[in-house]
Amino acid sequence: MRYGITGEPHHHTVCRRCGHVAALACEHLAEAAGRIEELTGLRPDASGSLLVYGRCAACVA
Numbered sequence: 001m002r003y004g005i006t007g008e009p010h011h012h013t014v015c016r017r018c019g020h021v022a023a024l025a026c027e028h029l030a031e032a033a034g035r036i037e038e039l040t041g042l043r044p045d046a047s048g049s050l051l052v053y054g055r056c057a058a059c060v061a
Contacts, residue, residue: 009046015056024052 011024026033026046033044 011050011052013052013054013056015059016053017055017059020056020058022056024050 009026011026011029013022013024014020029050037043
């Protein structure tokens, strides 16, 4: 488990192989948030949390 303090809303990416966690600013997901609203009718807000799992660049290499 990892906690951090920041003044800006953000999400996280998590590597399933090595466990590396990185912050992902909300502004980078604006297009995805718009698409979520199109698909579901739900308008995501900054108070939500999103974890994106996959493999980091180091583990892919």
